[in-house]
Amino acid sequence: METFPQLVPLIVLIPLVGMLINLFAGPRLGERAVGIIGSTAAGLSFLIAVLLYLYLINNDYQAVVVNPPFLNAWITIPSGGTFIPWQMRVDTLSVTMMLVVTGVGTLIHIYAIGYMHGDPRFARFFSYLNLFFVFMLVLVTGNNFLMMFVGWEGVGLCSYLLIGFWFDKTRGEGWKNSNAARKAMIVNRIGDFGLLMAIFLIFWTFGTLDYFTPGEIANPHLAEELAHEAEAEHEAEAAGEIGAPAEGNAAEAVTEGEAEHAAATVVYTNNDHIKTEQLGVFGQTERFLEEGHDVDFGPFSLPFETVLVLITLFMLLGATGKSAQIPLFIWLPDAMAGPTPVSALIHAATMVTAGVYMMVRSNVFYHNAELTSLVVALIGAGTAIVAGFIAIGQWDIKRVLAYSTISQLGFMVAAVGVGAYSAAMFHLVTHAFFKALLFLGSGSVIHGMEHGHHHAHDHAAHDDHGHMKQADHHPDEDKPFDAQDMRNMGGLRHRMPVTFWTYLIGTLALAGIFPFAGFWSKDEILADSWLAGLFDNNVGGYIAFALLLAAAFFTAFYMWRQMELVFFGQPRTAAAEHAPESAPVMLVPLIVLAFLSLMGGFINTPANVLGLDTLFGAHRLTYFLEHSVVNAHAAEFQLPIALGALALAVVAILLARAIYGAGHALVEGSRDPLAVRPETAPVWSLANARLYWDETYYRLFEGPFNRLSRFLADTLDWSFWHDYFHNVIIGKGFNGIGQLLARPVDLGIVDGAVNGIGRLARWSAGRLRTVQTGYVRTYAVTVLLGVVLVVVLLLLPLFTRAGG
Amino acid sequence: MTMDVALFITVGVVAVAAAVMMLLSENAVHSALFLIINFMGVAFLYLMLDAPFLTMIQIAVYAGAIMVLFLFVIMLLGAEKLGEPTRQFRWLAPVSLALALAFLVITSIAIIQGRIDLQGPATQPPALRVVNALTDAGAVDVYLNGERVAPALPFGEATEYTVLPAAAVVAVDGAEADTGREYTLTINAAGTDTALMTSPLVLASRTDRQINAYTVVAHGTSSAPQASLVSDNLETTDNRAGRLTLFNAFERPVDLWNFRSETNPDDDVAVTTDLAPGSGVELAAIPENTDLRAWAFTEAGNKEAVLFRLNNPEVYRIRRDEAQLLVFAGEHIADGTEQGSIRPVALPVASRAAADFGGPHGAGELLFTRYMLPVQLLAVLLLVAMIGAIVLTHKETFQPRRRDVRRRVAQPLTTAISAQVGQDVLQPGEETPRLPPQEDEQPQPVGD
Amino acid sequence: MVQTEAYVILSAVLFVLGVMGVLLKRNAILVYMSVELMLNAANLALVAFARQWNQMDGQMFVFFVMTVAAAEVAIGLALIVAIFRTKRSTNIDQLHQMEG
Structure with missing residues (x-):
């Protein structure tokens, strides 16, 4: 078991191997083999994550830093003293992320075998998914910000590839998909700029990028506390032993044994023995804050606290990009253009939580940067309510879920803002379960709708060879059928019972109904916000509390609206009437995730609630995370808040049922009941138009940018640079010089010389050719003449000697 | 006028006359026959110039085979007579004559001025080798003129021939004079600087064609060493024979007997008798593979006292074209007594005979x-x-070949391309080929 | 003993005679024979010098010259035969295709 952490490179390598196999051999292997390889690679990663978890709980949650045998010195600049190793960190936080990523990811891999069946690029899809695993696991296992950045960019790449996976759809769908991919890429670049700036600042400030150096204790407070407890226990035991009739040498033996133990392994409970510059960034932060520190920027220097605020703000910018917060959340709804398993895995469960993970990982920074914390809380809460509001007005089943995801990510970010890091992680875990469930459920619905559509329109010749996701089976059809539009659904409860029940569980979990997972995690965030306001005089806490409460109301409302539109009522189209239940390979992951959504909340049940803590333990996730998250703390259960939030959710559900239920899901053809009521119509259309957010961006940034680009391209580059500069100055100058060189120089001197030589050769050849008579005897005479001359020359010394 | 000069003049005149006649003769067959006469004369001159082998080749190959070939071709082609001389190059004959004469004059002057015969004949510097027959000295270092020619030469072995620096030859008007030159032979015990013996040698270069080779036999004891000079005769013998030279390096005079018959002592032949110490004798040429097993060295005058029998046919053997020097010496054997004992032994020192000059050998x-x-x-x-x-x-070599008259005509490039793609690339009136127009898909805005 | 000079002068005379033959004869076969005469003259000089310097190498060169001459005669006569086939003549004045 001690060797388990050495397996951590494999968690990255196995999906990499799976990716390579599927990429190069996939098209020849066939769907079945590709699916098995991809899922097995994911499953093996999950197995390793479980092994690492087992290691941690059996070794006092001690973090382990692993240097893979290769890539040991990743980036080394000896002159600059820079040494960034490729180190992988196994601690409670990273293992939590690994478990979520690989666990949910494995289920989604299995689901995708069924969902992507028949796709011409099946193997490529699975190799992308495995590649995503590689980068996501690099992101969470890295021990420094640079590895995090590598993973961060890698998952961004995979996200781009998978959003635009169906780039070749017809009827403009392909354009939409690829534009969505580009949008995600570009918007994320803005966030990546922030992250890069933060990394540069960190490196400048601390001289390292490591979270914690090997051997450093991540949470010295906790370690000392535990040491004290152990000591107290020991003393208590010793006190008990004094009363007992103990023999003298027995006590001696104990002390001797202790002394030996102490001599053998010096157990540190803090990092005081490590020099400041050899600590990781977080350890250094605490030292700097204790001792006071100015960061030298050359011409000027800033107090360390200010630098910390800058770092955290830049990081926040990165997080708003990756985790889809205001102002950069606009890419995530469009990202639903990708296949549904991708939406579930990347754009709901794992990748978008990378920003939250980063902020939780950097909790030491955020905890000590109050200004940033306030901003974070406001952004998170604002995102939660804005996205929740927009979700009310959407028709696309996946788009609703996308805004829901943004909203829930807002909850997590707000939790970070109010200092509830463990609550953020808790919500991250539970949200991964039920949002993956909801997405996969919606995928199942879409799948069923497409089947139903084919079935309804292919009475005569049912084409069974495969079900293309593209609706281009009927090119003569005027209006493409949208399998994702909830207006086309309804009454699917009876057609797809398993999907319905699992979806219901997911909805209730998301809405925060007791005892589903969402109830516990959302309640913890609300309670933490309230407590932060109450005890820390944190204004942001109050604001966040209020906004999140409202967002929770919206959540329950739009989710139940969706339930009514999709599953209840009567089928509104032939496709909905004929939609079949999905294959077992898709339903099994749904059932597993439904179970997790039901029970996931009990991993962190608060103390003293209905005796649940005796059954599941109290604050287990918090205590688990405490070993790597310094500022994690367990919040007390706030019964009024919990009851209030629960009541609010129930009211929202009842309200939605009243509005959309009983066959009133759509009125006046296909309009929302809220849209027809004059008092709610403007609000609803605002939500339907997504608050004109994209349009505002277009006005503010894209339009001016396009005009500037056009000016630069047309006027500056083309008119001035090409037409004027190139033509007038370069072109004419060149022509002038060319003319000069051509006429007098080339024709006169160069050609004249060459032609002159030619004429000379011609003339002399004409004279010389008469020598070539062709008669051998004349040649022989010439040779003899030469021989005589040579002999004379050779024998000249003899003659001169004779003469002299 | 001596005989050979008379012969030279006669043969030379015949050769030149034959050459002139060859040139003047109108009939090609006659020319060829005159050339044969010329070649025969030249062959005779070769003989006078000590080149009998070339003489035979000249007659057999040149005057024989090659000229037969000429004659054969002349007769085959019927080209013995030429037609009318062309009148084209009248200037050629006088110019050629003038040039040829100029060439002759120049070379003659050069030959006479060069005084070839006064350049001095080739001299042969002496070559020397050393045989270690010192009774009790063991291996020795041999120095010639202070230069070591053989390190650690063991008993009974000989060095290679060392060509000594030539002695100066003063030649005045054909008179050959060689004053000889003094060389110094030094023999040291192997690896030491102490000279066992230093002996001056006076040797001359030779101008005749004889081999100029000598052997120094170092004999005696290390306390009283002696060096004896033996002139080597390396001339080849007559057919299938070898030369044998004896040298007595033993302390006493010896005889060499040939005990031809084991039974009849009267048949025994004394090859040489009473060979004094430090002297040698050259025997007459002995046929090759003569059985030397019956030969034995005996005390002088007492043929019963056999000192050493040459009964090892592998070692003592007459080989063809070999000049062998047999050194009879005493070898010191440490047998436990204070002085040790002297064991007589015959040491064969072989050398190949030099080949004859100008002969086929x-x-x-x-x-x-x-x-x-x-x-x-x-x-x-x-x-x-x-x-x-x-x-x-071969008959067909110069026959004109049938040409492939229908050359391939270069196709226009567009024709070639259209043949490749299977359709006309160029539409009439169109200047450049274009790809078929694509379906333009305009980007659609994202969203509902 | 006849001096070497005498042989060399004889050799030069024969050589010049050969040269004259090459230059003045129009029959290709006779030209070849004259070339052979020149070669013989050279051979004579070589043998004479071999005796003069007491080295057999000169005689070996003569041997080689003879061999090369044999090869040359074979090729040359073959050429003459080939030319005779087309031109019906061995007159070298009728061969001037190489005229410039």
Whole structure:
């Protein structure tokens, strides 16, 4: 078991191997083999994550830093003293992320075998998914910000590839998909700029990028506390032993044994023995804050606290990009253009939580940067309510879920803002379960709708060879059928019972109904916000509390609206009437995730609630995370808040049922009941138009940018640079010089010389050719003449000697 | 006028006359016959110049084979007579004559001015080798003129021949004079600087064609060493024989007997008798593979006292064209007594006989040693010439070949391209080929 | 003993005679024979010098010259035969295709 952490490179390598196999051999292997390889690679990663978890709980949650045998010195600049190793960190936080990523990811891999069946690029899809695993696991296992950045960019790449996976759809769908991919890429670049700036600042400030150096204790407070407890226990035991009739040498033996133990392994409970510059960034932060520190920027220097605020703000910018917060959340709804398993895995469960993970990982920074914390809380809460509001007005089943995801990510970010890091992680875990469930459920619905559509329109010749996701089976059809539009659904409860029940569980979990997972995690965030306001005089806490409460109301409302539109009522189209239940390979992951959504909340049940803590333990996730998250703390259960939030959710559900239920899901053809009521119509259309957010961006940034680009391209580059500069100055100058060189120089001197030589050769050849008579005897005479001359020359010394 | 000068003049006049007649003769067959006479004269001159081998080749190959070939071709082609001389190059004959005469005059002057015969004949510096027959000295170092020629030469062994620096030859008007030159031979015990013996030698270079080789036999004891000079006769003998020279390096005079019959003592032949210490004798040429097992060295005058029998046919053997020096010496054997004992032993020192000058033997030896590679190349050349002659005289070699009249006419490039793509690339009136227009898909805005 | 000079002068005379033959004869076969005469003259000089310097190498060169001459005669006569086939003549004045 001690060797388990050495397996951590494999968690990255196995999906990499799976990716390579599927990429190069996939098209020849066939769907079945590709699916098995991809899922097995994911499953093996999950197995390793479980092994690492087992290691941690059996070794006092001690973090382990692993240097893979290769890539040991990743980036080394000896002159600059820079040494960034490729180190992988196994601690409670990273293992939590690994478990979520690989666990949910494995289920989604299995689901995708069924969902992507028949796709011409099946193997490529699975190799992308495995590649995503590689980068996501690099992101969470890295021990420094640079590895995090590598993973961060890698998952961004995979996200781009998978959003635009169906780039070749017809009827403009392909354009939409690829534009969505580009949008995600570009918007994320803005966030990546922030992250890069933060990394540069960190490196400048601390001289390292490591979270914690090997051997450093991540949470010295906790370690000392535990040491004290152990000591107290020991003393208590010793006190008990004094009363007992103990023999003298027995006590001696104990002390001797202790002394030996102490001599053998010096157990540190803090990092005081490590020099400041050899600590990781977080350890250094605490030292700097204790001792006071100015960061030298050359011409000027800033107090360390200010630098910390800058770092955290830049990081926040990165997080708003990756985790889809205001102002950069606009890419995530469009990202639903990708296949549904991708939406579930990347754009709901794992990748978008990378920003939250980063902020939780950097909790030491955020905890000590109050200004940033306030901003974070406001952004998170604002995102939660804005996205929740927009979700009310959407028709696309996946788009609703996308805004829901943004909203829930807002909850997590707000939790970070109010200092509830463990609550953020808790919500991250539970949200991964039920949002993956909801997405996969919606995928199942879409799948069923497409089947139903084919079935309804292919009475005569049912084409069974495969079900293309593209609706281009009927090119003569005027209006493409949208399998994702909830207006086309309804009454699917009876057609797809398993999907319905699992979806219901997911909805209730998301809405925060007791005892589903969402109830516990959302309640913890609300309670933490309230407590932060109450005890820390944190204004942001109050604001966040209020906004999140409202967002929770919206959540329950739009989710139940969706339930009514999709599953209840009567089928509104032939496709909905004929939609079949999905294959077992898709339903099994749904059932597993439904179970997790039901029970996931009990991993962190608060103390003293209905005796649940005796059954599941109290604050287990918090205590688990405490070993790597310094500022994690367990919040007390706030019964009024919990009851209030629960009541609010129930009211929202009842309200939605009243509005959309009983066959009133759509009125006046296909309009929302809220849209027809004059008092709610403007609000609803605002939500339907997504608050004109994209349009505002277009006005503010894209339009001016396009005009500037056009000016630069047309006027500056083309008119001035090409037409004027190139033509007038370069072109004419060149022509002038060319003319000069051509006429007098080339024709006169160069050609004249060459032609002159030619004429000379011609003339002399004409004279010389008469020598070539062709008669051998004349040649022989010439040779003899030469021989005589040579002999004379050779024998000249003899003659001169004779003469002299 | 001596005989050979008379012969030279006669033969020379015949050769030149034959050459002139060859030139003047109108009939090609006559010319060829005159040329044969000329070649015969030259062959005779070769003989006078000590080149009998070349004489035979000249007659057999040149005057024989090659001229037969000429005659054959002349007769074959019927080209013995030429038609009317062309009137084209009247200036050629006088110019040629003038140039040829100029050439002759120049070379003659050069030859006379060069005084070839007064350049001095070739001299042969003496070559020397040393045999270690010192009774009790063991291995020795041999120095010649202070230069070590043999390190640690063991008893009974001889050094290679060392060509000594030539002695100066003063030649005045054909008179050959050689004053000789003094060389110093020094023999040290092996690895030491103490000279056992230093002996001056006076040797001369030779101007005749005789081999100028000597052997120094170092004999005696290390306390009283002696060096005896033996002149080596390395001339080849008559057919299938070898030379044998005896040298007595023993302390007492010896006889060499040939005990031809084991039974009858009267048949025994004394090869040499009473060979004094430090003296040698050259025997008459002995046929090769003569059985020397019956030969034995005896005390002088007492043929019963056999000192050493030459009964090892592997060692004591007469080989063809070999000049062997047999040194009879005493070897000191440490037998436990204070003085030790002296064991008589015959030491054979062989050397190859030199080849004769100008004969087939010498020519063959040179051709198969020094000129091996040129001979090979000549063989290849002859082979090529053979093939070339066959090819050249082959009837069809110079027949005009049938030409493929229908040359391929270059196609226009567009025709070639359209043949590749299967459709017309160029539409009439169109200047450049274009791809078919694509369906333009305009980007659609994202969203509902 | 005849001096070497005498042989060399004889050799030069024969050589010049050969040269004259090459230049003045129009029959290709006779030209070849004159070339052979020149070669013989050279051979004579070589043998004479071999005796003069007491080295057999000169005689070996003569041997090689003879061999090369044999090859040359074979090729040359083959050429003459080939030319005779087309031109019906061995007159070298009728061969001037190489005229410039």
